Amino acid sequence: MTERYGPRDRVYDLFRRWQRDGTWARTVTRLQAEADAKGLITWDVNADSTVCRVQQHAAGRGERGLLIRAGRLPAA
Structure with missing residues (x-):
């Protein structure tokens, strides 16, 4: 992991920043919308x-x- 993404603490810092500022939530929402538009999601x-x-x-x-x-x- 270190060779590809850099030091672990940097990866964790980015993850936490994106979690706090809503980047992950926006990403999931957009991916779900795109998959739903293509009929790839069955909502139960x-x-x-x-x-x-x-x-x-x-x-x-x-x-x-x-x-x-x-x-x-x-x-x-």
């Missing part, structure tokens, strides 16, 4: 359960859930 949507939330009533936290836990309503 993925939902991870760690980011899904249930509406409060479905989670038993609404008024009915509170009344059931307080013993004022039957659970069924």
Whole structure:
């Protein structure tokens, strides 16, 4: 690596500078746009359960859930 790109600390310094100033983000965005225009990317949507939330009533936290836990309503 040293022969081709120079000293490691210089390579790292450039990498960090480009990361901080947004060069890498712009590069990825442009490459994705070009690949998408050529039909080379299939965009899929993925939902991870760690980011899904249930509406409060479905989670038993609404008024009915509170009344059931307080013993004022039957659970069924």
